[in-house]
Structure formats: C-alpha cells, structure tokens
Amino acid sequence: LLRLGTRCKGRYIPLASVTRRLGAKSVLNMSPNLLFETVQAYIDDDVCCAATSFLKCFLERMRDECWNDSGVEKGYETYRSHCLPAFLNGLASGIPKLRSNLNTYALP
Numbered sequence: 001l002l003r004l005g006t007r008c009k010g011r012y013i014p015l016a017s018v019t020r021r022l023g024a025k026s027v028l029n030m031s032p033n034l035l036f037e038t039v040q041a042y043i044d045d046d047v048c049c050a051a052t053s054f055l056k057c058f059l060e061r062m063r064d065e066c067w068n069d070s071g072v073e074k075g076y077e078t079y080r081s082h083c084l085p086a087f088l089n090g091l092a093s094g095i096p097k098l099r100s101n102l103n104t105y106a107l108p
Helices: 009-022 024-030 034-041 045-070 072-091 096-106
Strands: none
Touching: 009 024, 009 045, 024 034, 024 045, 034 045, 034 072, 034 096, 045 072, 045 096, 072 096
C-alpha cells in the first residue's frame, strides 16, 4: 500500500484500516514522508475524498497515541511536530489547486 502512487485513491481506505490496527506512529515509521505525500495528493480532485478519510483516521489515531505517550499538553506538541509541517508545506505551495483542495477537503 505504501508503494502505490499517491494519486491512487484505492490506497487510502486500506491505509486507514492498517493505521487502526498498527497505529499511526508505526505507519509513519514505515513511511516517514506519508503525510507529505498525502498532502501533495490533494492536487488531484479524484483523490481528495479518499485521502481525507485516511487523514481523519490517521490524525485522530496520532493524536491519541501522542496523548497516551506524553499526556495531553506535551502530546499536542509532539502531535503538531508530526503533522503541521506537511500541511504548512501544502498551504504554502505555489500550486493554487493544491491550496484550494487542502482548504476545501483537509482543513475543518
């Protein structure tokens, strides 16, 4: 699943299932660029919904793991250090479609 292309929407729902079973940190250890790749996939309209389903699952699981490991306050710091760089990179992109799709689909 991790080797499938980022624009393959069929990868994201199974990745969400794997994330539930193995944990977000384990999945991220297997593919350290996973969040950056997923954010970049938002350039493709066909992938946005599937990628959002995966991200929702992944980010919730990551938050819970960070809280369990470090408590809520310190856990949020760890969580943000894992998640924010990928989103900030996408939002600062020179590609308007990527920025627009991230705002529409990925951000609450």
